[in-house]
Amino acid sequence: MKAVVGDTVIAEAPQEDLIQIEGNWYFPPSSVKPEFFSESDTQYHCPWKGDTQYYTVTVDGQELPDRAWTYPTPIPSSFDRVGKDYSGYYAFWKDVRVVD
Template sequence: MPQAIWNGEVIAEASDDEVEIVENNVYFPIDKVNEEYLQESTHTTVCPWKGTANYYHLAVDGKVNENAAWFYRHPSDAAQQIKDHVAFWKGVEVRS
C-alpha cells in the first residue's frame, strides 16, 4: 500500500489501484491525503503537457516543508487521470 511519509507522519496512504503513477511520481487521491498537514502555497510551475501545478506546504509538528506537495487543479486533457491527486517530493518518502 503506497504511503507518503514526512517528519515521522503518514501524510498519504492509498491502495495500489487508487494511485496514479506519472513520470515516476506517485499521485495519491486527495481524499487519501491527511489534509491537516497541508497548507496552501501560492507557488506554481508549468508542465508542457500536464498544465499548471499548484503546491502545498507540509506542516508536521511545528516543521514546515515548503512546496513539498503538488497537484494540478485543472490538468490538461492528456493528464486527466491525475485530477484530484497529490504528489510529493523534497524529502517526503514515498513507499510502495
C-alpha cells in the same frame, strides 16, 4: 502505499489507487490528510499537464515548502498520455518518502 514525513503518515492508499507519472506516485485526494497541507503561492506550468497547485507540508511544527503538488485542472489531452484522470491527485518531493 504511504507518504511519510519522519514517522507521520500524511497520505495513504492502496497502490492500485495511485497513478505513477514521470517517476512520481500521485495519491488520490481522498487519501491525503488535509491537516498537514497549506496552499503555497509557488506557480509552475507543465507544457503537457498544465498548472500546478503547490503545498507546504507541516509536520510537528516543521514546514516543508512546496513538498506536495497537484494538477487541479490538468490539460485534458494529458489523460490519454497518463491513462486516467488525475485531477487533484497529490505528488510529493524531497523529505516526503513514499513507501509500501
